[in-house]
Amino acid sequence: xxxxxxxxxxxxxxxxxxxxxxxxxxxxxxxxxxxxxxxxxxxxxxxxxxxxxxxxxxxxxxxxxxxxxxxxxxxxxxxxxxxxxxxxxxxxxxxxxxxxxxxxxxxxxxxxxxxxxxxxxxxxxxxxxxxxxxxxxxxxxxxxxxxxxxxxxxxxxxxxxxxxxxxxxxxxxxxxxxxxxxxxxxxxxxxxxxxxxxxxxxxxxxxxxxxxxxxxxxxxxxxxxxxxxxxxxxxxxxxxxxxxxxxxxxxxxxxxxxxxxxxxxxxxxxxxx
Amino acid sequence: xxxxxxxxxxxxxxxxxxxxxxxxxxxxxxxxxxxxxxxxxxxxxxxxxxxxxxxxxxxxxxxxxxxxxxxxxxxxxxxxxxxxxxxxxxxxxxxxxxxxxxxxxxxxxxxxxxxxxxxxxxxxxxxxxxxxxxxxxxxxxxxxxxxxxxxxxxxxxxxxxxxxxxxxxxxxxxxxxxxxxxxxxxxxxxxxxxxxxxxxxxxxxxxxxxxxxxxxxxxxxxxxxxxxxxxxxxxxxxxxxxxxxxxxxxxxxxxxxxxxxxxxxxxxxxxxxxxxxxxxxxxxxxxxxxxxxxxxxxxxxxxxxxxxxxxxxxxxxxxxxxxxxxxxxxxxxxxxxxxxxxxxxxxxxxxxxxxxxxxxxxxxxxxxxxxxxxxxxxxxxxxxxxxxxxxxxxxxxxxxxxxxxxxxxxxxxxxxxxxxxxxxxxxxxxxxxxxxxxxxxxxxxxxxxxxxxxxxxxxxxxxxxxxxxxxxxxxxxxx
Ligand SMILES: Cc1cc2nc3c(=O)[nH]c(=O)nc-3n(C[C@H](O)[C@H](O)[C@H](O)COP(=O)(O)OP(=O)(O)OC[C@H]3O[C@@H](n4cnc5c(N)ncnc54)[C@H](O)[C@@H]3O)c2cc1C
Numbered sequence: 001x002x003x004x005x006x007x008x009x010x011x012x013x014x015x016x017x018x019x020x021x022x023x024x025x026x027x028x029x030x031x032x033x034x035x036x037x038x039x040x041x042x043x044x045x046x047x048x049x050x051x052x053x054x055x056x057x058x059x060x061x062x063x064x065x066x067x068x069x070x071x072x073x074x075x076x077x078x079x080x081x082x083x084x085x086x087x088x089x090x091x092x093x094x095x096x097x098x099x100x101x102x103x104x105x106x107x108x109x110x111x112x113x114x115x116x117x118x119x120x121x122x123x124x125x126x127x128x129x130x131x132x133x134x135x136x137x138x139x140x141x142x143x144x145x146x147x148x149x150x151x152x153x154x155x156x157x158x159x160x161x162x163x164x165x166x167x168x169x170x171x172x173x174x175x176x177x178x179x180x181x182x183x184x185x186x187x188x189x190x191x192x193x194x195x196x197x198x199x200x201x202x203x204x205x206x207x208x209x210x211x212x213x214x215x216x217x218x219x220x221x222x223x224x225x226x227x228x229x230x231x232x233x234x235x236x237x238x239x240x241x242x243x244x245x246x247x248x249x250x251x252x253x254x255x256x257x258x259x260x261x262x263x264x265x266x267x268x269x270x271x272x273x
Numbered sequence: 274x275x276x277x278x279x280x281x282x283x284x285x286x287x288x289x290x291x292x293x294x295x296x297x298x299x300x301x302x303x304x305x306x307x308x309x310x311x312x313x314x315x316x317x318x319x320x321x322x323x324x325x326x327x328x329x330x331x332x333x334x335x336x337x338x339x340x341x342x343x344x345x346x347x348x349x350x351x352x353x354x355x356x357x358x359x360x361x362x363x364x365x366x367x368x369x370x371x372x373x374x375x376x377x378x379x380x381x382x383x384x385x386x387x388x389x390x391x392x393x394x395x396x397x398x399x400x401x402x403x404x405x406x407x408x409x410x411x412x413x414x415x416x417x418x419x420x421x422x423x424x425x426x427x428x429x430x431x432x433x434x435x436x437x438x439x440x441x442x443x444x445x446x447x448x449x450x451x452x453x454x455x456x457x458x459x460x461x462x463x464x465x466x467x468x469x470x471x472x473x474x475x476x477x478x479x480x481x482x483x484x485x486x487x488x489x490x491x492x493x494x495x496x497x498x499x500x501x502x503x504x505x506x507x508x509x510x511x512x513x514x515x516x517x518x519x520x521x522x523x524x525x526x527x528x529x530x531x532x533x534x535x536x537x538x539x540x541x542x543x544x545x546x547x548x549x550x551x552x553x554x555x556x557x558x559x560x561x562x563x564x565x566x567x568x569x570x571x572x573x574x575x576x577x578x579x580x581x582x583x584x585x586x587x588x589x590x591x592x593x594x595x596x597x598x599x600x601x602x603x604x605x606x607x608x609x610x611x612x613x614x615x616x617x618x619x620x621x622x623x624x625x626x627x628x629x630x631x632x633x634x635x636x637x638x639x640x641x642x643x644x645x646x647x648x649x650x651x652x653x654x655x656x657x658x659x660x661x662x663x664x665x666x667x668x669x670x671x672x673x674x675x676x677x678x679x680x681x682x683x684x685x686x687x688x689x690x691x692x693x694x695x696x697x698x699x700x701x702x703x704x705x706x707x708x709x710x711x712x713x714x715x716x717x718x719x720x721x722x723x724x725x726x727x728x729x730x731x732x733x734x735x736x737x738x739x740x741x742x743x744x745x746x747x748x749x750x751x752x
Contacts, residue, residue, distance in 0.1 A: 015597075015598045035547055199650060252292065
């Protein structure tokens with residue numbers, strides 16, 4: 001089975017101070033100076049895929065793992081790490097354009113890549129990224145490939161040669177479904193959210209493996225055209241007020257504090273529900 | 274100990290009242306360890322004897338009464354304040370120990386901006402003092418990474434040091450006077466004077482005692498004018514640590530005092546600065562103080578670094594964002610715990626110091642040995658973060674995946690062997706095995722090697738001030 005995992009490198013927005021969230025006209029917040037990380041949902045997709053591979057090795061199933069990103073050379077550090085963790089192939093489409101608000105172009109490039117380098121049986125990725133927040137890419141890729149797409153995925157594993165058990169959260173709650181490949185899986189709030197860490201030995205043994213750098217041209221993608229086709233335009237930015245309040249309940253004992261908590265804060269709220 | 278546990282608790286309740294004597298089993302479990310055993314703790318495994326109680330005195334006389342009681346009855350006391358200890362100083366290795374927690378003695382007693390000093394009780398969080406001072410245009414100049422969590426008592430008891438130490442010094446350069454309570458119940462005050470030559474400096478009996486000689490109840494520290502508008506942050510990438518050490522040496526030897534002077538190797542640099550380091554070492558310096566001094570310091574640094582062609586200047590905002598996020602608060606600790614549980618990857622640190630001629634040799638041999646001898650390592654690197662006229666420190670950072678072992682075996686399989694390599698290589702080369710985290714309980718096997726013939730002085734202090742051996746057994750002095 002050939003699995004392609006898509007990921008994006010994003011600035012770690014948690015590191016920005018309040019003062020840096022300044023909005024000047026429609027200029028995005030300056031994030032160039034911030035440390036980069038793998039987008040959190042993509043990180044879950046990568047780890048879930050590795051877990052599936054661990055499982056399949058135990059069951060003697062053949063899995064080939066490929067990781068793919070679109071961006072600049074700073075992503076190579078992460079691709080190297082994925083090679084050390086057991087990904088068989090890593091690809092980066094060289095692109096320095098700001099495509100944060102152009103999910104159509106991203107989906108187009110991914111589809112062009114998958115068609116040229118495929119066939120793949122499964123494509124996994126995060127459901128949205130922290131800097132574009134479009135939550136559209138997975139659906140657009142599925143549409144362009146005419147594959148089914150499952151969103152809100154929290155886990156998946158190989159059941160049979162071409163049968164994948166996928167858990168996801170939808171309106172009915174948590175459901176598990178058996179999916180025949182091919183499919184696009186958009187990973188959401190998965191309980192496992194952190195990528196494992198390669199050992200120095202893993203890093204050393206993967207040192208000779210190359211990252212394939214691909215040009216947009218070789219995929220037949222014309223950036224100007226893709227930008228023209230974008231149906232999303234950044235019009236304005238607003239600050240969302242996320243401030244929270246805290247309250248210290250004073251009391252001489254735990255019992256008294258619990259009583260005050262109930263009487264002053266919980267009772268009214270509970271009875272209004 | 275001749276007392277039964279029930280009698281011990283009765284005695285404590287008599288001194289402090291029942292509200293201040295905590296025997297909740299969950300609290301006792303958490304209070305039997307510190308950060309050193311967090312892998313065990315995270316997995317709900319507690320290997321140390323649980324303390325009989327955690328107690329919260331409200332003033333020095335209550336501290337004195339508890340200590341006298343403990344001394345008379347042979348009860349082991351583990352002092353604590355902010356609970357950020359990293360080396361096992363808070364482990365309760367004796368049955369029915371009592372954890373003496375000073376965190377409710379947290380009053381800022383006086384900010385004396387004319388005499389440039391501030392007096393606080395031991396449980397004052399440094400962040401709280403620093404915030405109040407900054408509102409008035411002052412600073413303590415003390416900025417350990419644990420500033421949001423650590424408290425004055427513990428900071429003094431461990432001889433802590435902060436990120437601006439190259440200008441302001443370590444805590445030992447900041448403490449003007451203090452109050453400490455000894456196990457016989459004696460309350461001793463060391464007065465606040467600019468300097469004196471009336472015999473040995475007895476502040477140093479208290480500073481760094483790690484709760485093994487006395488309990489610190491009050492501290493007076495120097496304060497400085499806070500002028501962040503003059504700060505000039507400089508950053509460079511460079512090829513190797515040797516050049517970096519040489520640059521630091523030159524800056525110090527030429528008499529300049531940047532507040533921040535940090536040199537990261539490639540591995541540690543990649544961890545902190547993946548957004549610009551590009552597989553290079555990273556050098557960060559900050560000039561601060563009055564405008565003219567800051568400017569002159571920055572100019573001199575640029576000149577010294579400029580003579581080394583391998584150094585490439587980095588735009589300040591790349592470093593500023595990192596710098597703004599350097600300190601650890603409760604959220605970071607919680608996030609780290611979740612990460613360890615999920616990935617089974619854990620990182621620890623070991624900090625040493627040595628003179629300029631030796632430091633790079635220690636760095637190279639330790640890194641090489643850890644890489645080759647310890648299994649499952651995911652990162653081994655380090656940085657120098659505190660420089661002096663005659664040498665610098667090295668803060669080794671070691672991360673590993675915990676593989677094929679029970680939570681309680683993690684320390685034996687990984688952490689101790691790593692510490693052993695660093696400590697033994699450092700002592701062999703003539704450096705010090707502890708730069709600022711203290712000895713705790715896990716570096717005591719080497720304490721005699723660390724001191725050599727001067728161990729006589731250290732041991733005599735213990736015998737004199739804690740003859741019954743009730744103060745934090747197993748810390749600094751082998752158990
Ligand atoms: C994330 C993190 C970052 C850190 N960064 C730094 C750093 O930059 N620089 C640095 O120097 N250290 C650092 N440390 C180590 C630690 O913060 C310091 O050792 C600090 O000084 C401990 O203060 P505390 O109040 O937390 O003391 P605790 O952890 O409560 O106690 C530390 C030791 O002091 C003793 N003790 C505590 N209170 C008293 C008292 N009143 N009287 C006598 N003995 C007492 C205890 O028995 C124990 O041995 C860091 C720790 C963490 C977890």
